[in-house]
Amino acid sequence: MTDAYLDGNALAGPLAPILAVDPTTAWRHCPDCGVRGPLAGLRVYGPEPGLTARCPGCEAIALRITTEGPFTWLSLGGPDGAFRFRTG
Amino acid sequence: MAAPAARGSTPYQRWARATLLARTPETGTARTLVLRAPGWPGHLPGQHIDIRLTAEDGYRAARSYSLAAPGRGEHLEVGVQPVDDGEVSPYLAEDLPVGADVEVRGPLGGWFVWRPERATAPLLLLAGGSGVVPLMAMLRGHRTSGARVPARLVYSVRDPAQLWYGSELAAFAPPVSVRLLHTRAAPPGDPRPPGRIASTDLPDADGPFAPGVPDVFVCGPTGFVEYAADLLLLAGHPAERIRTERFG
Numbered sequence: 071m072t073d074a075y076l077d078g079n080a081l082a083g084p085l086a087p088i089l090a091v092d093p094t095t096a097w098r099h100c101p102d103c104g105v106r107g108p109l110a111g112l113r114v115y116g117p118e119p120g121l122t123a124r125c126p127g128c129e130a131i132a133l134r135i136t137t138e139g140p141f142t143w144l145s146l147g148g149p150d151g152a153f154r155f156r157t158g
Numbered sequence: 159m160a161a162p163a164a165r166g167s168t169p170y171q172r173w174a175r176a177t178l179l180a181r182t183p184e185t186g187t188a189r190t191l192v193l194r195a196p197g198w199p200g201h202l203p204g205q206h207i208d209i210r211l212t213a214e215d216g217y218r219a220a221r222s223y224s225l226a227a228p229g230r231g232e233h234l235e236v237g238v239q240p241v242d243d244g245e246v247s248p249y250l251a252e253d254l255p256v257g258a259d260v261e262v263r264g265p266l267g268g269w270f271v272w273r274p275e276r277a278t279a280p281l282l283l284l285a286g287g288s289g290v291v292p293l294m295a296m297l298r299g300h301r302t303s304g305a306r307v308p309a310r311l312v313y314s315v316r317d318p319a320q321l322w323y324g325s326e327l328a329a330f331a332p333p334v335s336v337r338l339l340h341t342r343a344a345p346p347g348d349p350r351p352p353g354r355i356a357s358t359d360l361p362d363a364d365g366p367f368a369p370g371v372p373d374v375f376v377c378g379p380t381g382f383v384e385y386a387a388d389l390l391l392l393a394g395h396p397a398e399r400i401r402t403e404r405f406g
């Protein structure tokens with residue numbers, strides 16, 4: 071399963087408790103390679119210990135989301151700056 | 159078909175209980191599960207749900223499953239293809255007792271969605287294996303909505319035993335058409351030799367499909383989706399009219 075991945079469609083559920091709108095139609099412009107496309111088109115690796123969504127053009131990390139008990143950790147972009155939401 | 163409630167107001171944006179009403183075989187291993195979800199807000203063809211199981215020790219695992227049919231009140235139909243060594247799918251496919259509860263979240267996804275009542279373009283669906291499930295919801299939505307746009311399903315399976323929805327697919331009539339592709343073993347009399355999807359399997363190559371640029375949905379294993387999407391682009395389908403959904 072090393073090269074198996076889902077895509078950004080699978081992020082709709084994990085992001086649902088955090089976002090007020092469906093995230094899969096959100097567009098992203100990759101700051102690294104310039105690819106533009108919907109969140110649904112991201113390559114998503116997981117599901118454990120969490121989901122890592124990467125750019126389909128250059129594999130840069132677009133976001134990571136992990137559920138830990140009543141908390142959901144969300145980080146956008148690179149390794150810095152995770153947001154923690156209470157979702158449970 | 160009920161329209162989905164606005165996000166944020168659906169009772170299923172967080173986890174809620176649903177009860178297994180029935181389980182029916184689609185292939186030797188694949189199953190359709192019918193769930194009853196009280197207060198379900200409705201959904202659109204192509205959307206999915208997440209199903210979460212909690213073990214006795216509190217361990218939880220959640221996975222996404224495509225909805226196989228348009229909404230029917232509180233009834234949800236999902237397709238489950240058990241994954242080797244999977245934590246969730248083998249249990250759902252074989253062991254979850256009818257009458258038992260699971261937790262569900264949804265309806266989910268606004269990208270890989272087809273809205274029959276708004277459809278003006280032809281609909282082209284490319285399925286690999288169990289990727290047929292959300293595309294079947296679109297064909298069923300086409301039927302129940304009385305949509306008039308031409309629709310074509312090109313459905314790639316390993317061999318005839320891996321075919322989901324066989325008799326129902328055979329019963330579709332124009333403007334809906336179905337083309338089956340076999341990658342390893344074809345049924346007797348099939349003029350197409352077994353093999354992966356090729357440009358000659360796309361509608362424009364086997365006769366006129368429909369005037370106009372179709373909306374295209376592709377679903378299946380990652381390798382199938384990438385390959386099929388490349389074929390579509392080479393055949394001149396505009397990228398912005400192709401929507402894909404992959405599973406590992």
